[in-house]
Amino acid sequence: MDVDILIRGAQVFDGGDGPPVEADVAICGDRISAVGRETTTLSARRILDGRGLAAAPGFVDIHGHSDYHLLLTPTAESAVLQGVTCEIGGNCGYASAPIWGAWREDRARSYREVYGLDTDWQEVEEYFRRLLQPGISINFGLLAGHNTLRGSAMGGEDRAPTPEELAAMVAALERGMDDGALGLSTGLVYSPGCFASAEELTTLTAAVGRKGGILTTHMRNEGDGLLDAIREVIAAAAAARTPLQISHLKTYGERNWGKLSQVFDLIESAQRRGVDVTADRYPYTATNTGLQAALPRWALEGNKAEQTARLRDPAVRARIRQEIGEGPGTRDWSQVMISEVTREEHRRYQGLRVDAAARLAGQEALEFVLDLLYAEKTQGDAIYFVMSEENLRAILQKPYVMIGSDSGCRAHYGPLSRGRPHPRTFGSFARVLGHYARDERLFDLSTAIRKMTSDPCRRLGLADRGRLRPGYKADVVLFDPARVRDTASYEEPFRYPEGVHTVLVNGAVTVEAGRHTGARAGQIVRRT
Numbered sequence: 001m002d003v004d005i006l007i008r009g010a011q012v013f014d015g016g017d018g019p020p021v022e023a024d025v026a027i028c029g030d031r032i033s034a035v036g037r038e039t040t041t042l043s044a045r046r047i048l049d050g051r052g053l054a055a056a057p058g059f060v061d062i063h064g065h066s067d068y069h070l071l072l073t074p075t076a077e078s079a080v081l082q083g084v085t086c087e088i089g090g091n092c093g094y095a096s097a098p099i100w101g102a103w104r105e106d107r108a109r110s111y112r113e114v115y116g117l118d119t120d121w122q123e124v125e126e127y128f129r130r131l132l133q134p135g136i137s138i139n140f141g142l143l144a145g146h147n148t149l150r151g152s153a154m155g156g157e158d159r160a161p162t163p164e165e166l167a168a169m170v171a172a173l174e175r176g177m178d179d180g181a182l183g184l185s186t187g188l189v190y191s192p193g194c195f196a197s198a199e200e201l202t203t204l205t206a207a208v209g210r211k212g213g214i215l216t217t218h219m220r221n222e223g224d225g226l227l228d229a230i231r232e233v234i235a236a237a238a239a240a241r242t243p244l245q246i247s248h249l250k251t252y253g254e255r256n257w258g259k260l261s262q263v264f265d266l267i268e269s270a271q272r273r274g275v276d277v278t279a280d281r282y283p284y285t286a287t288n289t290g291l292q293a294a295l296p297r298w299a300l301e302g303n304k305a306e307q308t309a310r311l312r313d314p315a316v317r318a319r320i321r322q323e324i325g326e327g328p329g330t331r332d333w334s335q336v337m338i339s340e341v342t343r344e345e346h347r348r349y350q351g352l353r354v355d356a357a358a359r360l361a362g363q364e365a366l367e368f369v370l371d372l373l374y375a376e377k378t379q380g381d382a383i384y385f386v387m388s389e390e391n392l393r394a395i396l397q398k399p400y401v402m403i404g405s406d407s408g409c410r411a412h413y414g415p416l417s418r419g420r421p422h423p424r425t426f427g428s429f430a431r432v433l434g435h436y437a438r439d440e441r442l443f444d445l446s447t448a449i450r451k452m453t454s455d456p457c458r459r460l461g462l463a464d465r466g467r468l469r470p471g472y473k474a475d476v477v478l479f480d481p482a483r484v485r486d487t488a489s490y491e492e493p494f495r496y497p498e499g500v501h502t503v504l505v506n507g508a509v510t511v512e513a514g515r516h517t518g519a520r521a522g523q524i525v526r527r528t
């Protein structure tokens with residue numbers, strides 16, 4: 001046999017801007033060996049009929065959270081059934097590694113309690129080994145996380161690090177980069193990252209830049225303080241001469257929707273000054289994060305036990321009420337849906353808006369939220385309906401914006417089949433292809449594919465992925481451009497998309513006729 005797999009007669013999108021061409025794709029082992037029409041005389045172990053289908057490079061999710069999810073659901077159905085063949089995890093400041101000390105024990109305890117999962121690593125290399133032990137169905141790359149580094153070095157305290165603590169963060173970050181991490185992520189809205197100064201951010205950004213990595217940032221503020229938050233991260237990237245990826249770019253809250261043109265001005269004027277800044281976004285107008293993100297940042301100091309204990313203090317409750325429960329900044333609880341809880345007795349609240357759940361519990365909304373967070377030990381997730389569709393479209397259309405799901409992989413069975421997660425987990429990539437590119441014509445299909453293939457790979461320094469070209473890794477998606485669409489909704493999020501036929505991961509047929517084959521050919525991706 002000349003080749004292992006031959007895809008015949010597909011419309012080939014090579015990951016660039018050009019229109020598709022009808023061609024064959026030949027694969028030997030885990031690499032593409034030829035693309036074109038001169039393959040007709042080749043003999044192949046396996047022939048896949050691509051007629052009527054689009055062939056594209058496997059989709060790369062530049063903004064994922066599967067660090068722990070992949071250990072619970074190594075087959076990554078929600079991702080690979082959309083055509084995602086590679087995810088970059090460790091985003092928003094929270095990474096599986098490097099992690100150490102009391103912070104590691106705290107995380108380990110909660111994963112053991114909630115999922116029965118043992119987490120025995122500290123370093124990135126150890127984590128990668130653990131991930132590959134059972135095998136994974138998608139490729140995975142990791143960012144080190146600022147919150148994880150800071151928590152490990154100095155706990156959840158609201159203060160500046162000592163020189164020794166800062167040195168420990170930098171040293172761990174450098175070890176992580178040497179082990180194959182692709183960069184550093186921040187979650188400056190979350191504890192304990194929110195306690196960091198701009199100087200701390202710049203020091204770490206410079207360290208990651210020296211190692212050739214990028215900074216991805218969930219900024220300090222995406223609403224009232226959005227413009228200052230963008231200025232802060234652009235200044236850090238410029239001072240540290242490090243490429244910057246703004247994560248899930250958005251204008252949070254209706255009163256901030258009008259800031260979008262200033263957002264674009266800040267980013268584009270920085271680009272003109274030579275700052276290397278790009279962004280990503282998921283194709284939905286609701287966010288999904290911890291319910292505790294509804295609280296003021298001072299309430300989040302310390303470890304989980306300290307945060308939880310604080311929620312019982314009447315003085316703390318009164319202060320929270322004053323800040324978010326009354327007056328002009330009052331939270332509209334009808335815009336917040338409880339998506340996932342850990343305790344059985346709270347499951348009846350999943351899928352309900354907070355105001356409705358509070359009525360069910362016979363409580364006032366803020367009291368209900370504080371009691372729920374206390375009983376859940378500050379865990380529990382929520383979906384916040386706070387964004388503008390018009391702004392979403394404008395953001396997606398920007399040439400420097402890529403597609404990221406901002407979610408951890410799941411499946412319709414197993415430990416991650418519960419709750420009402422955000423539909424972006426099961427639908428992001430199919431939604432961009434079907435809804436926004438084909439139906440709404442925000443951009444053509446080549447552009448949509450570029451945003452999820454070659455753009456993120458270039459950003460991350462993955463030189464042998466993201467294109468359908470000879471010599472590249474054989475991550476390939478075959479889908480029906482007329483039928484591809486997302487089907488997951490806020491009400492029914494556990495629904496796989498339609499129209500994705502075949503997915504190859506490193507040359508292994510991982511999805512066939514829209515079904516997972518069980519293959520686990522995923523690899524760790526590193527800068528090349």
Ligand SMILES: [Zn+2]
Pocket residue numbers: 091092187218247248406
């Ligand atoms: Zn985030």
